Amino acid sequence: MYERIKGSLHALKAEYDRDGVVVVRGFLDEAEVSELRGRALWLADTIISRHQGGGKYKNVLKSLHQYDSYFDAQLKSGRHVQFLEQLLACELEGLSVAWFGRPEGEPQGIDPHVDAFGRDGDSRGGATIWFALDPVNIKNGCLHYLLGSHREEYLNVIPIPNIDRESADVIAAELEPGDAVVHSAHTVHWSGGNHSGEPRSAVSFFYSFSNDSAVQQVPGLR
Numbered sequence: 001m002y003e004r005i006k007g008s009l010h011a012l013k014a015e016y017d018r019d020g021v022v023v024v025r026g027f028l029d030e031a032e033v034s035e036l037r038g039r040a041l042w043l044a045d046t047i048i049s050r051h052q053g054g055g056k057y058k059n060v061l062k063s064l065h066q067y068d069s070y071f072d073a074q075l076k077s078g079r080h081v082q083f084l085e086q087l088l089a090c091e092l093e094g095l096s097v098a099w100f101g102r103p104e105g106e107p108q109g110i111d112p113h114v115d116a117f118g119r120d121g122d123s124r125g126g127a128t129i130w131f132a133l134d135p136v137n138i139k140n141g142c143l144h145y146l147l148g149s150h151r152e153e154y155l156n157v158i159p160i161p162n163i164d165r166e167s168a169d170v171i172a173a174e175l176e177p178g179d180a181v182v183h184s185a186h187t188v189h190w191s192g193g194n195h196s197g198e199p200r201s202a203v204s205f206f207y208s209f210s211n212d213s214a215v216q217q218v219p220g221l222r
């Protein structure tokens, strides 16, 4: 399966460079989805029920790698790291892992934003890989992307003002469990509420370009 993905790396890279986002079908197999889902759900339930999850978004839990060595190992050397480094043609530094639960009936999505990782990460740039752990569609709150937005400058605020969510350049990333979507840290994206009877769960891994590779990434991709 992974051989198939490696075989299409060239086409995936062209799409990623052009759009600032690319969908990779069937990245994880069933056993990998089950392990990622089980561990993330357990950790999120445990921490959120202890009210340590806390922030503006219920059912979002950041820094999973600080709680669990499995997530730390995945962040540093999961199978996706080598793939991302080939896709982006540079070395990456793992920043964080987050759980993005969107239970059935949860009305709140996440407004348009970029994954700017603070001042240092911002200048270096980076990428995020988002793994679908359930079938994900428009009804249960899939991610939407503004294609090509990685080439523009946007404020690091949520919501970024004046984003036309109906633009012809917007895509909805409808995915199956095990599919992944990779986006540039500078690509504008958002997600919807869950207006279905099915949960929408995902785990994201966030990366910045390592110091050494930042210079070669600046032209064209910022």
Ligand SMILES: O=C(O)CCC(=O)C(=O)O
Pocket (backbone or CB within 6 Å): 100, 109, 110, 115, 128, 130, 143, 189, 190, 191, 192, 202, 204
């Ligand atoms: O899962 C979501 O709703 C948002 C995820 C996101 O913004 C990200 O992974 O960068």
